[in-house]
Amino acid sequence: MIEKADQIFVLLGHWLVSFLPAALQQPALVLLAVVAIIVTFPALFAITVLLERKGLGRMQNRYGPNRVGPYGLFQPVADGIKSLTKEDIVPLSADAVVHFLAPVLLVVVVFMGYAVLPIGRNMTLVNLDAGILFFFAIGASSELSVFMAGWSSRNKYSLLGAMRAVAQMISYEVPLLMSSLAVVMITGSLNANRIVDAQNQYTYGLPHWYIFTPWGFAGFLLFAVAATAETNRSPFDLPEGESELVAGYFTEYSGFKFALFFLGEYVGMMGISGLGTTLFLGGYSAPLQVLGFVPSWAWFIGKIMLSMCVFIWVRGTLPRLRQDQLMNFAWKFVLPLSLLNLFVAAAWRFMGQGFLRWVVCSAVLLIAYVVMARVGMKREHFGPRSYRYAE
Amino acid sequence: MSFVLYILAALTVAGGLAAVLLKNTVHCALALTVAFAGLALLFLELDAQFAGFAQILIYIGAVAILVVFAILLTRGSETPKGSAYSHSPLVGLVIAACVFAVLGWAVLHSTAQLPPGTTSATPTVTVADIGNALMTRYVLPLEIVALLLTAALIGAVIVAMHEKEGSR
Numbered sequence: 001m002i003e004k005a006d007q008i009f010v011l012l013g014h015w016l017v018s019f020l021p022a023a024l025q026q027p028a029l030v031l032l033a034v035v036a037i038i039v040t041f042p043a044l045f046a047i048t049v050l051l052e053r054k055g056l057g058r059m060q061n062r063y064g065p066n067r068v069g070p071y072g073l074f075q076p077v078a079d080g081i082k083s084l085t086k087e088d089i090v091p092l093s094a095d096a097v098v099h100f101l102a103p104v105l106l107v108v109v110v111f112m113g114y115a116v117l118p119i120g121r122n123m124t125l126v127n128l129d130a131g132i133l134f135f136f137a138i139g140a141s142s143e144l145s146v147f148m149a150g151w152s153s154r155n156k157y158s159l160l161g162a163m164r165a166v167a168q169m170i171s172y173e174v175p176l177l178m179s180s181l182a183v184v185m186i187t188g189s190l191n192a193n194r195i196v197d198a199q200n201q202y203t204y205g206l207p208h209w210y211i212f213t214p215w216g217f218a219g220f221l222l223f224a225v226a227a228t229a230e231t232n233r234s235p236f237d238l239p240e241g242e243s244e245l246v247a248g249y250f251t252e253y254s255g256f257k258f259a260l261f262f263l264g265e266y267v268g269m270m271g272i273s274g275l276g277t278t279l280f281l282g283g284y285s286a287p288l289q290v291l292g293f294v295p296s297w298a299w300f301i302g303k304i305m306l307s308m309c310v311f312i313w314v315r316g317t318l319p320r321l322r323q324d325q326l327m328n329f330a331w332k333f334v335l336p337l338s339l340l341n342l343f344v345a346a347a348w349r350f351m352g353q354g355f356l357r358w359v360v361c362s363a364v365l366l367i368a369y370v371v372m373a374r375v376g377m378k379r380e381h382f383g384p385r386s387y388r389y390a391e
Numbered sequence: 392m393s394f395v396l397y398i399l400a401a402l403t404v405a406g407g408l409a410a411v412l413l414k415n416t417v418h419c420a421l422a423l424t425v426a427f428a429g430l431a432l433l434f435l436e437l438d439a440q441f442a443g444f445a446q447i448l449i450y451i452g453a454v455a456i457l458v459v460f461a462i463l464l465t466r467g468s469e470t471p472k473g474s475a476y477s478h479s480p481l482v483g484l485v486i487a488a489c490v491f492a493v494l495g496w497a498v499l500h501s502t503a504q505l506p507p508g509t510t511s512a513t514p515t516v517t518v519a520d521i522g523n524a525l526m527t528r529y530v531l532p533l534e535i536v537a538l539l540l541t542a543a544l545i546g547a548v549i550v551a552m553h554e555k556e557g558s559r
Contacts, residue, residue: 098421130440130518137444140452144424147459151417163463166456173452190518 006295009036010122033125037114044305045266046076052312059316083259091154091252098152103253103260106145110264112138113271118196120284120297131192132184135275136177139230142268143169146239146249149261153252161248164323165239169230171330176226178338179219182345183210183279196283205289209282214361215345218369220280222338224310227272229330231265234315238323273307274300333376340368395436403429416462424455441518 004011013036017028050065053075057064065072090099116131118124128134143166150162184190187198201208210216229236240248250261277283281303284296321329344361351357406426410419427450434443525533 098418128440130444133441133444133448133518137447137452140448143456144421144451144459147456148421151459151463159463163460166460170453170456188519 002293006121006297008295009120009297030125037119037125038111041111041114041267041270042263044270044301045263046080048266048270048305048308048312049079049262050076051309052315055309055312056316059313080259083256086255088255088257089252093154094252095152095154098148099252100257102145102149102152103250103257103264105148106142106264107260107267109138109142109145110268110271113268114274116192117271117274117278118193118283119274119300120295123284123297124193127193128191130190132180132190132195132275132279135192135271136173136180139268139272140173142264145264149253150249153249155252157245157247158249158251161239161245161251164245165232165249168232168236168239168326168330171327172226172229172236172334175222175330175334175338176230178335178342179222179226180275180279182215182219182338182341185342185345186210186215186349192278192283196278196285199282200285202289207282207285207287207289209280209285209287211280213348214358214365215341215348216280218337218341218344218365220276222334222341223276223280225334226338227276228311228314229326231269231272233269233311235318235320236326237320238326241320269311270304270308273304273311276307277303328376333372336372337368341365393436396433399429399432399436403433417459420455420458420462423458424451427451427455439516441516441521 013029013032016032017025020028050073054064054072065075068074068078090096113135115125116128116134124131146165146169147162150158150160150165153159183195187195189195189198199207199209206212211220232239239245240250245251250258253261277300284300286292286294286296286299344364347364348357348361351360403426406422406424406429409422410426413419413422427446431443431446431450434446
């Protein structure tokens, strides 16, 4: 029974394709899985948007949407209909072809990332040998679509937003890769399934997730910071800072193209949360051995939604960074720490079992964190900012 | 020779041609990206996963972005008024022909370099094999490349820092 619930989507897929002739079964199964991904994650996107608007509303002492349906639950439906029926305006001077291709490319690229994520036991679309590399390679391509959107709009705000976005994404891609590399080093594989399997073990009913090791905890925090910046989320949302750039690189998009950018952003966030879950939070494995009866896919979706809640919480809490703070933070704090984390992970690997490696690894990371934070803050002078060019 | 190969080859060649023939510099850069993507897909078609993904990560994720940045930060992305083409097409043609000849010669002679007894044209190389080779047999070249890149990085930072020193 538990096994059935765990494998329900796999069994359902096999049952559905069993009506087809044998030659068509394999392609049909792949098609079915792709359709399932393309349906599931936009549905989660709708839930997340509602959650975000409600949650942010509560954090800011207001109600949030509460008019459409009971408790405003049908707000995403109304939003969807609205964006579908709105006029699609393309600026006269815009580069029409590139302007059209940018949102399409973003959505395609963002969905492709899900191909390698293990959504549940036996529920990886393509079990690639170099799955993690694939995810990063595809993620890097989304920068291009942001640039295309900003450049083709022929609007200075769009262009500024795109330049900021690309600079930010390049800067934070390095720590993102570096912090993931520690996991790849310890597992010895770039395959997402192998990484989950390595964490899907229990001692005394407690899981072997990488987040429960010193290097894994530090790596997860660094990964989370870099992932927030990579998806242009607050507090790293300078590329679309409303107070400065209207809406950044998608200022000149309206109607359904705007909705596609919105969708791309959130589905991208879920994708990178899924990657973080796979790398550090044990993927589809249960947090306690006794909870193993809950289906694996439910854990994966649950962990993604939990990360989305954290994204919303952070957005409601932290103020936006300034451009120079953003760059300094990436290159002078996050990157050195993630490099150090690689060495710590290597030390962890070669110090053998025992209590000592816990103490040494934690101490090294903690001391490095405190020293770097202190030195960095000492150089920072608080008070009125002096501008070199703006005055 | 499969059908997929012809499609990918056509895509790559079309991207390359567009990169040369289009007038707007940013369009050229985007067309070049299409050519890069076509090359990456060719690698994947040949079962070279690592090479394919590295091609996407480095060429589309970094090189294309840098090209685009360089265009925007320097000359502007406006379409030139006059002819966008070179004034000395003959020299370019000779250079291109030379490069093509060398590459063609290397490709045609590559079968002779294979160890005898190889039946398949594409040997099965996993990512782990590449990693092992890089960390054991080719570790010295890897370190040299790393040193070179670090030197280039520091050089770039020094060039960028120069102006700031003066204004203080």
